[in-house]
Amino acid sequence: MREIITLQLGQQSNYVGTHFWNTQESYFTYGSEEESPIDHNVHFRPGLSADGTETFMPRTVIYDLKGGFGTLRKINALYEVSHDAAPSGIWPGQTVVHRQPPIEASTYQESLDTGQTPPELSTSTVRYWSDFNRVFFHPKSIVQLNEYELNSTLMPFEKWHMGEELFASLDKEHDLVDRDLRPFVEEADQMQGIQILAGLDDAWAGFAAKYVERLRDEYGKTPVWVFGLQEPTRGLPREKRLTKLVNKARALTELNSQASLIIPFALPESPLPDTVNVDPASPWHVSALYAAALESTTLYTRLRTSDRVNSTNLGNMADLLNVFGKQTIANVEFSPVEPKDKQQNGTNRFGEILNGRGDRIASLYSSALDPITPEPSSQKDTVSLDIDLSSPQDLNLDPGRRRQRKRHIFSQVQTYRGPKEETTNGEQNGGHDARDGDNIMRSRPKVHEYRSTVAFPLIDSYPKIFRRPHRPNLDDPATTVVPIRTALSADTSVTEKVRALRTTVVRSIGLEDRETVGNELAEIAESYREGWSSGSDDDDDDD
Template structure:
């Protein structure tokens, strides 16, 4: 099986929070022992190169975009290949006395990055405990992976966290895309990555969709459709589970928050419309229930207590889902490609799909999978798509389960006891048993199940927000454990059903209430009232594709 390379694009601070966890997770899963053969083809998302010191490197095939000062201590050219070499004094042609030199204060590295830079044994650092909840302010604070010099791209016109000139509306992103930095330099980087590939299959795109990065990613998608129309583009629009302005105290702060919320909602509607037009499939992600008109209550997960106000926490959950449900088109033994996933879920014009997660998929210690499923109460997974629940019938879905070995499937025949009375006892593999479970619990649904032996690695710098009764392999025990989980089983799914139409209708209804003419930043950016009305009409039309009479 060929490499089937994929190029990943990340737009925005929260997307990079998720991406950082995702690349950390993948590198934590690398195997270096000759007798430990990996199921995952890491060449799909990574590229091999050579540094200026003639050292072989293995870096993500990635282009990341963020604002100025959004990287903190991370150099724009990365650290793996060394920083830029400044010319010596003898090479300069100007009069030193006539030149004023200004130096910017360098942001201090987090303690984790300091230890990582000076470590002779990286494993010692990864086994230490750090106060990431306090130390992490941007995504580079916990970045373990090392990037190629072309990976990080900075929008220099806008500063991260600047409230006076915020990068907050859809037209701003489209305007920045038209600058030389992106229209030429960024697209050249895309071309360079693609031309390196032997069997390029398409793109993953993670993008903020509630600020101006929605406009930038939409313009990028339009470019990709023009230049790479035969390649699949799988888009993950992401929404933070909390915005700082949600914590208002005064009436003025409440009004400002409502105004910001309307802007975010308009950005989201405009971006969904673009993703529907230019992507192969888009799957919105958020760990809060509503996502738009304020994110709402956080979704709860078994044996996990996370702080939804910390991007470091919520992004780790989304990254775990992302790493799990993309496994099928990244396995060495799979003939399944990115285009196959997009075609399966994008039937009768259903460009939008939903995602779900069971995190972690805990099984009581010494209990088999067959007993776990037989005793399970309610749905296996919870939605991580905003304002969208996961249906129980008429679904087209791809399910991935990882970290459950075949030895945990069922008891041996001579010791199976009551298990032998269960119809599922005839199943011989984890994927077969889970498929049978969905056949029994869902009506008129087509379910494709993938099983991967390797669990999700959750060592440092992954958040330590799991129940203390989980052992180091993620099994649930009856007593508190001294050791924290080093890996956990995970179950994740991608779905398309009538519930997505309900989500799109909610988005359409909420956005329709907004008086567009009050938001001059959109109008001055070139979006007219008729354009906005057409956008809403397109979302409503997309909603109609999810009515039951169109499917199955």
């Protein structure tokens, strides 16, 4: 049944995961409604509650620190218990129970529980990711780690070694994969893969690296995708920014050899287009932008297989991107698409602005996925979209380095979801033929395209981050759905980012690991130069 099991590691991941599951829940159809194009069995598991009621709950395991779950409880309306379990300790004396005052449910959650129309959410009313959650989770999905507390000032969970050590101690005591993940794996008839949402710049990166290592021991051939989430760093002290970069560097070196695909997500420090309004101080907002790109990129792994042209799986998409076998880091770009206005003759001012890398972006009114600038023959079917979520600011870490003027794309998976539009220049879902010879293969990118008429739904738990400020007198279609396009690319910008990251952090890594991490980062950077050379990218590291 092509099942995908999701692991959510930490607060950032659970914000994104909540948006993701709310979106999946919105695809369900009931009664006489037309059948959903989404195969719900991919991400949801059937089951029975304690009273025999049929349930359909996410195939996910959710980890968070003490205090991170907010009002979410392990036991919910579908799995209630009538009494507390008897204490299992052997202490013969009198016990004293200390209880923290419960967190009050948000008015949004109270409205869902009573069946009333929920109030509009805001950045001030969303305190935890559970405040806007719309789905029920199985009790086995909820795993609270009490060793650390969320937002602790005494012992913040922010350094790589904390995550490594926490996983090691828990795994030694419980065997986390066997206890938490295996029950979901054993329910799957034909598991498509595992997708992991994890912080890339905090202690969860160390936790995730150890978790993926264990997954490789248990499920060696299973595709494992890691979505590495990063918090906005603008305004943070230099020391904290450096700590986050060290965590990221170590995560890339550890995950590169274990994961099938790593997709870093970061909010660009350059201004976003006028059609997107994100409050960088709000995890609810930032995670919503990440979730829209993530959910749109992976939509085609859960479409019903009756759409044979546009349905795919995690393993196939990873193979399409990693054409040389060493390029597991993919850059993600994203764009909300506004329908073309006939009165504007297909042009507007967005066609001339730059994205975070300095590339000209496709016009928001152009046909989906069409490049707007003349490209070299080897790159003519690739695209640059207006929001680069792949840490473009990392290119500025080493201002003294000479940069290549234009990135070279080895492979790119383009997706479009929304109303039908004209086909593009690229071959749909096929890319270019690799049988033309090794030299052509090395110079011409593999371009693949997936399309769906299922636009991204804007439900009441999703913030109003998409807007149309230049057309105030027209009805706003973005109140219910928004067309979206994305692009996943394996390209030479990874070389520049990883080199700049190495130069910045290598001296901040402990002596016992400095050489190893530095060498592995250099190897990652080199793997994105294979089969491609540029006169402006021949400089070597001095470190």
